Amino acid sequence: MAAMKRTILLLSVLLAMAGTAPASAALLGENSPPGKSFLNTSIEQVAGDVNREMPPGSGGAWLEGAAEFSVAPATVRQGYSRAYRAVSEAEYQDILRTGQFRQGPNSLEGKWFADSLEGAQGHARNLFPDGKFRLIEADLPNNAPSLFRQPNLDGLGPARYLHLDDLNGVTPRPVR
C-alpha cells in the first residue's frame, strides 16, 4: 500500500513538472548560453517525429531520420542577436549530425545570416530555385571579432556575417 502511494505521488510530481516545463525552459534559456542550457537534454530538445516530415523549402524543421532538435529559447540572451539562414539539404543534414555550422566544399569561410526570417527566405528563393532548402536560426554574439554587418544585402534587408571561428559554440536550430 505504501509503495502504491509513493508511486502515485511520484507520478503526480512528474505530471506537474511536465505541465510547467515550457515556461521553465524559456525562463532558464534567458540566462543560459544559447543551446547550452542543462535543459538541452530534457526540455530544450524534443524527440523528432519521423511522421511529421515536411517538404524541402517549406521552412519546416522536421526531417526523416533526425533524432533530436533544439528549441529556440523564447528570449534572446543579452549580447546576442537572433538571425536566420537558408541552407541546402546537405548543410541541413550536417547541422543535424554535428550540431554546428561547418564549411562546405563550395562555401565561404564564414556564414551570412539575415536579420529577418523574410530576408533568409528571399535569399533561399534565389539560391535554391528548385525550392530544396531549409531555414535555420541561431543566436549570434554581437561582439564576435569577425562580425560584419551589412545594412542591406541583396535588397533583402540587414544581414550579418561571421567567420566560422566565431560560430564555435553557436547552436543552429531549425526554424519551426
Added chain:
Amino acid sequence: MRAVVEWIPKEQGGRSQPPAGVGSPPYATVVRFADTKEPWPPPVAWSLVVEKDEAQSERYRWIADVHFLMKEAPHDSLREGRRFELYEGNKLVARGRILTEGEPPAASTA
C-alpha cells in the same frame, strides 16, 4: 559574363584555399567594383555568383561565369573590362575582371 578571378592566398590575407567553384548551391559572395566611389559597406551590397570553368582554371586563378544572385541587382554594372573584388564579410578574398568578348582567358586581372 565571363571573368578572370584570382584568389588571394592565405599568407596575403585571403582564404585558406579557394572554394570548389562547382556544385549546388553555387559559390556566391558580396562583390565590390574597384572603381566605385561608394563607402564600405555600401548602402546595398549585391551577391555575385561565381562558377568556375574547370577546363580553363588553375587552383588560384579561375576563368568563371559570373552573374548577380538577384534579378533585382544592377546587372548593367557587370561591364566588360570592369574590375571587381569579392568579399567574405570584411575580408577581401579575390580580385577579378570581366573579360571582353573574344579575349583570351590567359589575361591576368593585374
